[in-house]
Amino acid sequence: MGTENLPTSIVRFAQLDKLLNLGRANSLWPMTFGLACCAIEMMCTGGSRYDLSRFGAEVFRPSPRQSDVMIVAGTVNKKLELAVKTLYDQMPEPKWVIAMGNCAISGGPFKFKGNYNVIEGVDKLFPVDVYIPGCPPRPEALLEGIITLEEKITGKRRWPRVYAS
Amino acid sequence: METSIWHALLYLVGILAFAGLNAAYLGYCERKGAARIQRRSGPTEVGYAGLLQPLADGIKLMSKQLLVPKGVDGIIFRAAPILAMVPAITSMAVIPFSGNIQARAMELSVLLLFALAALAMFAILLGGWASGNKYALISSTRAVSQTLAYEIPMLFTVITVVLISGSLNLQDIALDQQGGFWRWNIFRIENGHFLTMWISFLIFFICTIAETNRAPFDMAEAESELVAGFMTEYGSMGFGLFMMGEYLNIVVAACLTTVLFLGGWDCPLGLIPGVWWFLIKIYILIFTFIWIRWTFPRTQIYKLLNLNWKILIPFSMVNLLITAVLIKVF
Numbered sequence: 233m234g235t236e237n238l239p240t241s242i243v244r245f246a247q248l249d250k251l252l253n254l255g256r257a258n259s260l261w262p263m264t265f266g267l268a269c270c271a272i273e274m275m276c277t278g279g280s281r282y283d284l285s286r287f288g289a290e291v292f293r294p295s296p297r298q299s300d301v302m303i304v305a306g307t308v309n310k311k312l313e314l315a316v317k318t319l320y321d322q323m324p325e326p327k328w329v330i331a332m333g334n335c336a337i338s339g340g341p342f343k344f345k346g347n348y349n350v351i352e353g354v355d356k357l358f359p360v361d362v363y364i365p366g367c368p369p370r371p372e373a374l375l376e377g378i379i380t381l382e383e384k385i386t387g388k389r390r391w392p393r394v395y396a397s
Numbered sequence: 398m399e400t401s402i403w404h405a406l407l408y409l410v411g412i413l414a415f416a417g418l419n420a421a422y423l424g425y426c427e428r429k430g431a432a433r434i435q436r437r438s439g440p441t442e443v444g445y446a447g448l449l450q451p452l453a454d455g456i457k458l459m460s461k462q463l464l465v466p467k468g469v470d471g472i473i474f475r476a477a478p479i480l481a482m483v484p485a486i487t488s489m490a491v492i493p494f495s496g497n498i499q500a501r502a503m504e505l506s507v508l509l510l511f512a513l514a515a516l517a518m519f520a521i522l523l524g525g526w527a528s529g530n531k532y533a534l535i536s537s538t539r540a541v542s543q544t545l546a547y548e549i550p551m552l553f554t555v556i557t558v559v560l561i562s563g564s565l566n567l568q569d570i571a572l573d574q575q576g577g578f579w580r581w582n583i584f585r586i587e588n589g590h591f592l593t594m595w596i597s598f599l600i601f602f603i604c605t606i607a608e609t610n611r612a613p614f615d616m617a618e619a620e621s622e623l624v625a626g627f628m629t630e631y632g633s634m635g636f637g638l639f640m641m642g643e644y645l646n647i648v649v650a651a652c653l654t655t656v657l658f659l660g661g662w663d664c665p666l667g668l669i670p671g672v673w674w675f676l677i678k679i680y681i682l683i684f685t686f687i688w689i690r691w692t693f694p695r696t697q698i699y700k701l702l703n704l705n706w707k708i709l710i711p712f713s714m715v716n717l718l719i720t721a722v723l724i725k726v727f
């Protein structure tokens with residue numbers, strides 16, 4: 233979790249921590265930040281059919297200083313590496329990263345022998361909390377990713393998981 | 398009006414509670430309104446119908462790292478968000494919510510309100526300046542030119558109201574409009590004021606939208622051009638305070654419009670006046686603000702200034718002239 237890097241205090245308040253985590257989990261503001269085709273799917277998640285705003289996560293902030301979660305939606309190539317890293321560094325703690333799509337996870341379709349400029353996975357650059365596989369992942373998958381991140385923060389899942397039969 | 402310490406304390410607590418609740422829940426209303434306009438459902442999962450969403454946001458913002466970037470002007474950088482809140486809360490002290498609910502009755506309350514409204518601009522200017530960020534600086538200069546320009550037609554239209562009521566006291570202006578909607582300044586039948594006053598109202602309303610930096614005039618935080626405008630370097634509660642200041646400015650603008658044009662706490666049919674009518678009117682106005690914001694796209698800065706200098710200012714001047722003539726003739 234991104235809060236690991238925070239200096240831990242000697243006195244701990246278990247209930248307060250729980251409250252803080254609940255607050256954080258329920259207002260995950262993503263950064264307005266799309267890199268490739270996966271970004272289209274991310275926009276669709278914010279749209280009226282899938283509606284990310286139900287979980288309070290629709291406030292796409294344009295500035296990294298105000299955002300909590302960075303959804304890396306798309307291909308990161310060498311030229312963009314520095315920019316993405318800078319954006320990550322500019323976000324204040326606590327911060328989380330969602331790697332959306334195969335490109336962000338491992339380089340996806342660009343991972344082949346002759347690959348010269350695509351970063352093979354953003355976890356080479358900074359820690360990633362949730363991976364969402366797919367090329368591109370469907371909006372439901374991104375919603376599931378956000379719910380998983382909430383589960384990771386609070387330790388409790390919002391809704392029971394439904395397995396496809 | 399008695400001025401005991403209890404009176405002052407009561408109003409202090411009351412105004413702070415009103416301001417805090419409004420600042421928190423207007424954000425929720427805005428998100429819900431935006432969602433409804435875009436055929437979404439808005440926050441629904443956090444608490445019943447998403448009603449705990451402002452609480453979650455507040456906790457999140459307060460517990461986020463307080464980040465003061467390198468190269469900023471420390472003191473001004475920290476003071477600016479507070480300065481964004483203070484004028485809005487202070488101006489609530491002179492707003493007459495009803496015949497007997499007003500923290501401080503003042504003779505020149507209209508002047509005080511406009512002085513404080515001009516002060517709110519300084520928060521944006523200082524915030525943008527102290528951030529040491531070029532986007533923030535551009536945004537704050539834009540905000541200043543916009544606010545300065547829109548003060549002019551706004552004050553001209555306020556003078557028409559002051560001419561009709563013959564007073565600079567908000568309480569007197571509201572009292573002058575009691576007794577049914579035909580006595581409200583916007584539809585005022587006597588002396589044929591309705592001929593010009595609805596134009597005054599329109600100009601005033603457009604100016605309040607521009608003064609509070611709302612879309613379609615939110616040049617100060619145009620995401621597509623200026624990252625997040627003057628708030629670019631503000632995270633956590635600094636950003637939260639700026640947002641709350643913006644919402645409070647909207648509340649004050651709605652209160653002012655209600656008192657100046659819509660008869661204050663008067664019932665439309667002249668039956669039972671009371672503070673509830675005031676609240677109904679300001680929330681209708683605030684809803685209009687939200688409605689406009691999510692319906693119109695953002696304009697450009699020079700179109701915005703052209704609208705002001707070429708249309709609003711001439712119209713408001715002619716309007717003032719006609720009003721004065723009407724008062725003189727009848």
Ligand code: SF4
Binds near residue numbers: 271367368
């Ligand atoms: S994972 Fe597929 S859809 Fe997503 S950015 Fe890569 S190529 Fe595009």
